[in-house]
Amino acid sequence: MNKSLYTIAENSLIATKTYKMVLEGNGVEGGEFVDIGIPGYFLRRPLSVCDCEEGRLTLVYKVVGEGTKVLSEMAVGGKLEVLTGLGRGFDPEACRERALLVGGGLGVPPLLLLAKRLKAQGKHVTAVLGFNKADEIILADEFRAVSDEVLISTVDGSVGEKGFVTDAIVAGKPAYDYFYTCGPMVMMKVVCNALEGPGEASLEERMGCGAGFCYGCSIQTKNGPRRVCKDGPVFKKEELIW
Amino acid sequence: MVKDLSVDLCGIRLKNPVVPASGTFGFGLELAGDMDLNVLGGISLKGTTREARYGNPTPRIAECEGGMINSVGLQNPGIDVLVGEKVPSLRKVYDGCIIANISGFSLDEYKECCAKADACEGIDIIEVNISCPNVHNGGMAFGTSAASAAEVTAAVKAVCRKPVFLKLSPNVTDIVSIARACEDAGADGLTLVNTFLGMRIDIVRRKPVIANKMGGFSGRAIFPIALRMVYQVAHACKIPVMGCGGVATARDVVEMIMAGATAVQVGAENLRNPFACPEIAAALPALMDELNINALKDIIGTV
Numbered sequence: 001m002n003k004s005l006y007t008i009a010e011n012s013l014i015a016t017k018t019y020k021m022v023l024e025g026n027g028v029e030g031g032e033f034v035d036i037g038i039p040g041y042f043l044r045r046p047l048s049v050c051d052c053e054e055g056r057l058t059l060v061y062k063v064v065g066e067g068t069k070v071l072s073e074m075a076v077g078g079k080l081e082v083l084t085g086l087g088r089g090f091d092p093e094a095c096r097e098r099a100l101l102v103g104g105g106l107g108v109p110p111l112l113l114l115a116k117r118l119k120a121q122g123k124h125v126t127a128v129l130g131f132n133k134a135d136e137i138i139l140a141d142e143f144r145a146v147s148d149e150v151l152i153s154t155v156d157g158s159v160g161e162k163g164f165v166t167d168a169i170v171a172g173k174p175a176y177d178y179f180y181t182c183g184p185m186v187m188m189k190v191v192c193n194a195l196e197g198p199g200e201a202s203l204e205e206r207m208g209c210g211a212g213f214c215y216g217c218s219i220q221t222k223n224g225p226r227r228v229c230k231d232g233p234v235f236k237k238e239e240l241i242w
Numbered sequence: 243m244v245k246d247l248s249v250d251l252c253g254i255r256l257k258n259p260v261v262p263a264s265g266t267f268g269f270g271l272e273l274a275g276d277m278d279l280n281v282l283g284g285i286s287l288k289g290t291t292r293e294a295r296y297g298n299p300t301p302r303i304a305e306c307e308g309g310m311i312n313s314v315g316l317q318n319p320g321i322d323v324l325v326g327e328k329v330p331s332l333r334k335v336y337d338g339c340i341i342a343n344i345s346g347f348s349l350d351e352y353k354e355c356c357a358k359a360d361a362c363e364g365i366d367i368i369e370v371n372i373s374c375p376n377v378h379n380g381g382m383a384f385g386t387s388a389a390s391a392a393e394v395t396a397a398v399k400a401v402c403r404k405p406v407f408l409k410l411s412p413n414v415t416d417i418v419s420i421a422r423a424c425e426d427a428g429a430d431g432l433t434l435v436n437t438f439l440g441m442r443i444d445i446v447r448r449k450p451v452i453a454n455k456m457g458g459f460s461g462r463a464i465f466p467i468a469l470r471m472v473y474q475v476a477h478a479c480k481i482p483v484m485g486c487g488g489v490a491t492a493r494d495v496v497e498m499i500m501a502g503a504t505a506v507q508v509g510a511e512n513l514r515n516p517f518a519c520p521e522i523a524a525a526l527p528a529l530m531d532e533l534n535i536n537a538l539k540d541i542i543g544t545v
Contacts (some may be wrong), residue, residue, distance in 0.1 A: 042306065208302075209512065215302075218314075
C-alpha cells in the first residue's frame with residue numbers, strides 16, 4: 001500500500017452518469033482497487049482499476065452519491081490523494097486456455113485489465129457485458145480490442161441480447177474452462193450458481209479503511225470470515241456463501 | 243534542542259504519546275508491511291472477547307460529516323489466538339507498548355480474558371472496554387453506570403498484575419462519576435472516550451445505512467466533546483488518562499495533553515489515512531519547537 005498524490009489527466013463523461021478518469025502519479029502498481037480521498041469527505045472512495053500502465057491509472061466510476069458527484073466535477077490538472085496497491089485481484093493463471101469474463105454495469109471496468117492480462121498470456125477471451133440500456137454501455141470497443149469475442153446484453157433489448165448476462169451466455173454458448181465475474185451482487189450470485197466449473201467473483205462491500213485493518217467489510221465465507229478489501233475483493237466461487 | 247516526546251504510563255515508558263486506538267489498527271500486524279511500527283508510542287489492539295466473534299452484519303460503516311459510524315461488533319479471533327498468536331507475532335516486529343483491549347459479556351468473561359492477557363509476556367497494558375456501543379448485553383452496558391464500572395474494575399484488578407486501564411463510554415450523563423468509581427475500585431488508568439452512539443438513514447432506500455441500525459460515531463467532529471471529557475476526568479482523577487476521540491493532527495495531540503491526557507489515541511483518522519499515526523508522530527517535534535515545548539511531559543494537564 002502506498003499513499004501519494006495523483007494529477008487528473010482526464011475526467012470525462014462516457015455514459016449516463018458514468019465517467020472515465022485518468023490519473024497520473026507514482027503509486028504502487030498491482031492491487032485490484034485504489035482508494036481516493038475526495039476533498040470535504042471523511043472516508044475515501046474505493047474504485048476498481050480499469051487500466052494501469054507506467055504511472056497512469058484509468059478508473060471508470062458512476063455518480064451514485066455526493067462524493068462521486070464532487071469527483072465528477074473535478075477539473076483536469078486537479079490533485080487527488082490516492083491509496084494504491086489495495087486488494088487481491090483476479091488470477092489470470094487460474095484459467096488454462098479459455099476464459100469467460102462476465103461483467104455487469106460498473107463491474108465491467110476491472111475486467112478490462114484482466115482481459116488484457118489473459119490475452120498477454122495467449123488465452124482465449126470471451127467477454128459478456130450486461131447493461132440496463134444502450135446509453136449505459138461502457139468500454140465495448142475497448143473489450144473488442146482485447147477479446148476474441150464480445151457478447152452484450154441489455155435489459156431493455158436496445159443493444160445485443162435482451163435480458164441479463166446469463167441470457168447472453170445461454171444464447172452464445174461460449175466455451176470456457178474458467179470464469180471471472182464482477183457486477184451487482186445479485187448478478188454475481190446468479191452467475192456463480194448458473195455457470196458450470198470453477199470461477200471467481202469480485203465482491204462489493206461498504207468499506208472503512210480499504211486496507212484490511214478495520215474489519216468493516218467482513219463477509220462470511222466457507223473458510224470463515226474474510227475481509228473484502230484485503231483478502232478479496234476477488235474470491236473463488238467455491239468459497240462464497242450467497 | 244532535541245525534543246523529548248516520551249511519556250510515562252504507570253511506569254511504562256512510551257517513546258511518544260501517539261497510540262492507534264483499539265479497532266482502528268487491527269492487531270498491528272495488518273500494517274507491519276506498510277510502515278515502521280516502531281515509530282508508534284503504543285498500539286491498542288483490536289477488542290478481544292473470550293470466544294471468536296464474526297461481529298455484526300454488513301454494512302458496518304456509514305460516512306458522516308467530519309467522521310463516520312462503525313458497527314463492526316467486536317469481530318475478533320478470541321483471547322487464546324490473541325495471546326498465543328497475534329501478540330507474539332507483533333512482538334517480533336514491534337518494541338513499543340502493546341495494549342490488549344478486552345471486552346466481555348459477563349464479569350466472568352472479563353476476568354478470564356484479562357487474566358490471560360495478564361499472563362501474556364508481550365502485553366504491557368490491559369485496556370478494559372466497558373464502552374462498546376455495538377454489542378448487546380455487554381460492552382457499553384458495563385460502562386454506563388458507576389456501580390457496574392466499579393464492579394468490572396475490581397473484578398479485573400483482582401486477576402491482573404499489569405496496569406489496567408478502563409475505556410469509558412461518552413454515552414453517559416456524568417462521565418466524571420464513572421471515572422471516579424473506576425479509580426476508587428483500583429483502576430491504574432483510564433482511556434476516554436469510545437464512540438458516540440449514532441445513526442444514519444439512507445433516504446432513497448428508507449432504511450438505516452448500518453445493518454445493525456446504530457453504531458459508534460467517531461472522527462474529527464467529536465474532538466471538542468472528547469477533549470472536554472478528558473479535561474473533566476483528568477482534573478477529577480489522579481490516575482493517568484489516554485485521551486481519545488477525533489484526534490487527527492499533532493496539534494490535536496498537544497491539545498489533548500494540555501487537557502490532561504498522558505498519551506493520546508488516534509482512532510477513526512487511521513481509517514481515512516492509514517499513515518495518520520506515523521505522520522502525527524513525525525510532526526510533533528516541529529510543533530513542539532514552534533510552541534517552545536521541550537518535553538511533552540511538561541505540558542500534561544497544564545490547562
